[in-house]
Amino acid sequence: MNAAYRKSNLFGKLKLNVVETGLLVFTVESLWSHRGDPGPLGQESSNALMKERMASGRIDFSQTISKDVSYELRVYNRDSRQHYYNPDGYLLIDDTHHVRSLGVELQGNFQLWGRSPFTIGLSYRKDDVSSTNLGDVFRVTKSAYIQDELEWKGGDNPIGLKGITVFPAIRADDYSDFGFNVSPRLGIALVFHDHLGLVLKGNIGRSFQAPTLNDLYWMEDNFAKGNPHLKPERSANFDVGFSFSRNMPLVLRGSVAYFANRFQDKIQWQPGAGGKWSPQNVGTARTRGVELETEVSTSDGRIVAGGSYTYLIAQDNRGRTLLYRPKHSLSYSLSLASRGISLRFEGRAVGRRFYTVANTKWLQPYTIHNIGVRIQGRMMAVDFGIHGRVENIFDVRYQQVADYPLPGRRWSLRVDLSI
Template identity: 25%
Template sequence: MKHSSSVRVLLTRSIFLSSCLAATAIQAAERLDPIVVTATRAPQTIDQTLSSVTIIEREEIEGLQPQQFTDLLRGRAGVGVADTGPFGKPSSVFTRGTNSNHTLLLVDGVRMGSATTGSPAWQYLPPSEIERIEIVRGPRTSIYGSDAIGGVIQIFTREGREGPPRVNAFVGGGSFNTRELGAGVAGGTAKTRYSLSASHFDTDGIDVLTGVGDDDPDGYDNASVSGKVRHGFDNGMEVFGSLLYSEGRTEFDADEFIFDPETFELVDVRPFAPAYSDYRQSAVRVGVRRALTDTWDTQLALSQSRDELFTLEGGSVADRESRFDTRRDMADWQNTVSLPGGWLLLGGIDAYEDRVSSTEAFAEDSRYNVGIYSVVDGQLGRHDLTASLRRDDNEQFGGKTTGQLGWGLPVSGTTRVRASVGTAFNAPTFNELYFPGSAFFEGNPELDPEESRTLELGARYASGPVFIDAAVFHTRIDDLITNVTDDQGRFSPRNVDEARIQGLELEGGYQAGDWIARAAVTLLDAEDRETGNELRRRPPASARLDIDRRIGNLSVGGSLLAQARSFEDSDNTERLSGFATFDLRASYAIDREWTVSASAQNLFDRDYVVARQFGTDYNQPGRGLFVTLDYQQR
C-alpha cells in the first residue's frame, strides 16, 4: 500500500498533537452546543452524536463570502472538491475519499441528484438561499438508503423566526464581471413561521479550457428562489412545506472533429460555438407532523426533486443537442417513540421512484425503491449506544440490508471517545445500467450495487470556547463499478474493482471575545486494491484554516487552503501538483441594518489545477475582488 508508513507517522503525530491541545486548552464561559438532525434523523447536540459532524451556520456563510457552494465545502475535514472550472462547472465532492456519487445530498430532507449520472449538481446550489449545512461523515445507508457510503450533506434553506416581517436584501459585484443581487422577507408568530427569498448571480467567468473551444470566457448565471413555512394548530398538529428552485445557463468549451466522409480521416478541428447547458433543479416538500401521545410523534412527508439539463453544441456541420431530465417522487412516514430510561426509538418507511426523460432511448426509464428503517439510541450506565437497521427493496437489484452500530463513552467532563462500524451500498445509475449502445459506451443491466464496510474510532474534546475532534476510519468498498473495454472496443461498466480507503480527520475551533478560528486537516490513503494505485483526484493530505477577528464595527479575516499532489488518472501517470491559496475578507457594519463586505479570493494569484481532461488543464480563477452591500431589517 503506497504511503502507508508516512500516513501512520502523520496519524500518530496528529493524535498526539490533538491530545496536547486538549490538555492545554483554557476553559471559559459555557458554549451553546449546536443541534444536528442529519446523523440519526432526530435532533441531537453535536457533542451527543456518535458521528463525525461539521456544521456551517448562516453567520459563517455570510462571513466567508463564497462565490459558489463548493467554496463552503473545500478543505473541510474529510471532504475533497474537484471542479472542472469555476462558476457553475461540473463539480465532484469526495467524502472520505469515496466517489462523488457516494455522498447523499439532502435539501430540507429531499433527496437530490441526477438518476442518470448518480451525482448531485453541487455547482448549481445558491449560497444565498442556505441557512445551514450539516456534513455527516461515514456511512448512513442504514438510515437513508443508497448513495450514502461516504456520508450525507444536508442543506437547510432560509427560515423565519417569531416576530414581525423583516426584509433582507443584498447587491454585489466584482472580478470577471460578476454581479449578484437578492431579497427576501421572513417572520412569524407563535404558531406560524415563514420565509421567502430570491437571488440572481451572473458572471462572465474565465476561459476554462485553453486551446479547446473558443477563447472567450465561459459564463454562468443562476436565478434561485426558496421558501419555507410551517403552522401549528391548537390540537398539536403542524403542517410544513419548503421549496428550493434554481435555473440558469453555464457555458463550456468543446471541439468539433471534422472527418472525411469517404476516408474517415480527421481533417479539421473547430470549436463548438455556442456550447452551453441550460439547467433546472428543484426540491419541494410538504408534510404534517403530530404528537399522537406524550411519547409518540409521527410525521408524513411527500416530496419531489428534479434535475434537468439541456445541452447545445453548435457546430459548423450540424448542431448537437441532448437532454437528460430526472424526476424523483418521494414519500416518507417517520415515527419517533420515547422509551423508558431515556431511550429513543425511531422507525419508518420511505419510498421513491426515479423517472428519466431523455433524447437517448434508455432501455428502462423508471425504477422504484422502498426502504424500512429503524434507529435505537440511548444509554447503558455511562455508555452511549446507537444502532440502525434498514432493508431496501429495489426494482432493479432486489433486496439489500444494511446496519450500523455506534458506541461512546465520556472519559471526563470534557472528552468523549466513540467507535462505530457500518455497512452501506450504492445503486448503479441509469447510465451505467440502461444507456443505449453507441460507438463508445453501452450500459450493463447486470450490474450489482457497490457495497462497503467502515470502521471508525474517534474522540471529541469540548470545553468553553475550544473544541477538538479527531477520527480515524477504514473503509473497504467491494464491487466498485468501473468502465472496461468490451469485445467491440466500447466502454461498458463492470463490477470488478475493490478499494480500500483509510485516513485521519482533525477538526478544531476556538470562539471567544472578538476571535473566531476554525481548522481542519485530512490525511487520506485511498487505494485501488487491484492495481495498488491511488484513486484519482484524491490528495493524500489537505488542510483549511479560517481566522476572523472583530474590531468594533469592523470584521477582518482570512482563509488558507492547502492540498497535496494527486493524480488525474487511475494509472497514476498524470500528476496534479499540490497548491495553497489564501483568501482575505473584511466587513464593516455601517449601522444596525447596513453592512458592506469585501473579499480578495486567491489573493496571491496562484496557478493551480484540480482536474484535467485529455492532457488539458481545467483553469481556475486567479485573484478575484468582490464587494457586497447587505441590508437586514431589525
C-alpha cells in the same frame, strides 16, 4: 474560449405554525443556467453549449405530540431539464435530458417508558428519466431504517467512566433496478468524568450504494457521459477515535479518528477515450487514514477558529492510488461576529492527486483562501441578510479535474429577505 456562464436562481421559504406544537415549512426553488462547453485542453469546442432548467418544491411538517413522541414528514418534487447542443463534432449533437423526482419521507422519534430514544423512518422515491439518446427509464426506491440508543450509567469506578452508549442501526433499501439490500451498523461511545470531557467512540458496519441516475444516465457532452452498465457499490466500514471538550477562559474542542473502508465494485469516475469522463467499477478498493479536527472559541461565540487535517491512503487491489484522492488535505476557518455583522476567513490546501489509473500523471498541490461578510438586521418588520463573498482571493490558478482549469478570483453577493 467558449467559457461564458450565466445563471439565475430564485429561492423562497415560508414557515407556518399551524398547530401549537407543529411547524409547516414550504420551500420552492427554480434555477436557469446557460453555459459554454469548451471541452478539455487541446480538444476545444467554440460553439457547444449546455442549457439547464430546474424547479423544485418541498413541504416539511414536524410536530411534537408529547415529550416522548415526535415525527417529521417531508414531501418533495424536482423537475430538471438539460439541453446540449454541439455543432463542432463529426456529427451534430442536439440532445435533451429530462429528470423528474417525487418522494415522501416519514421519521418518528420515540422515548417511551423511560428508556433510551429510538428512531424509525420510511421513505419512497420515484425517478423518471426521459432522454433523446437513452429513451425512457425509471427507478423506484423504497427504504426503511431503525436506530436505537442503549445507555448504561457507569457509577463509581476507578477509571472514571461516566457511561456507555451503544447505537445499533439497520437500514433496508429496495431498488426497482438493483434489488433488495440490508445495511447494518453498530456504534459505541464511552463517556468519562474527566475535566477534558473525553469521549471514546467507534463504529462498524456495511453499506450498499446503488449507482446514482447521474452515474448511469449522465447526458453525454464534451466532458462526460454516464455508464448504464454499472454495478452497485458495497463496502465494509470501520472507524475509532476520541473527542474532547474543555471550557477554560476559551472553549477548546477537538477530535482524532482512524477510519478504514473496504469496497467491492467501487464506483469511480475516470477518463476514457479522448479524455471523456465516465464512471467505472474499480473492483476491490481500500481506503484508510486519520482525521484531526480542532476548534477554539470565546465563550460568547463571537470569535471561532478551527482547522482540520486528513491523511488518506486510497488504493485499488493492485496498490494504485485511486483517482483524485490526495494523501494530504488541510483546511482552516476564522469567524468574527459582533452586532449583526460577521466576517469569515477560510482556506484549504490539497496535496498531489493522480489523474491516470496507472498513477503516471498528477495534478500539482494547491492552496486557496476565501473571505466572506454577512450583515443581518431588521427593517420595517422584514428580516434581511446581505452576504458578500470573495473566493480564491489571491487568484490562484489550479485544476480539480485534469485539463479543465477553474476560474480565478470570484465575487458574489446575495440578499435574503424574511417576512
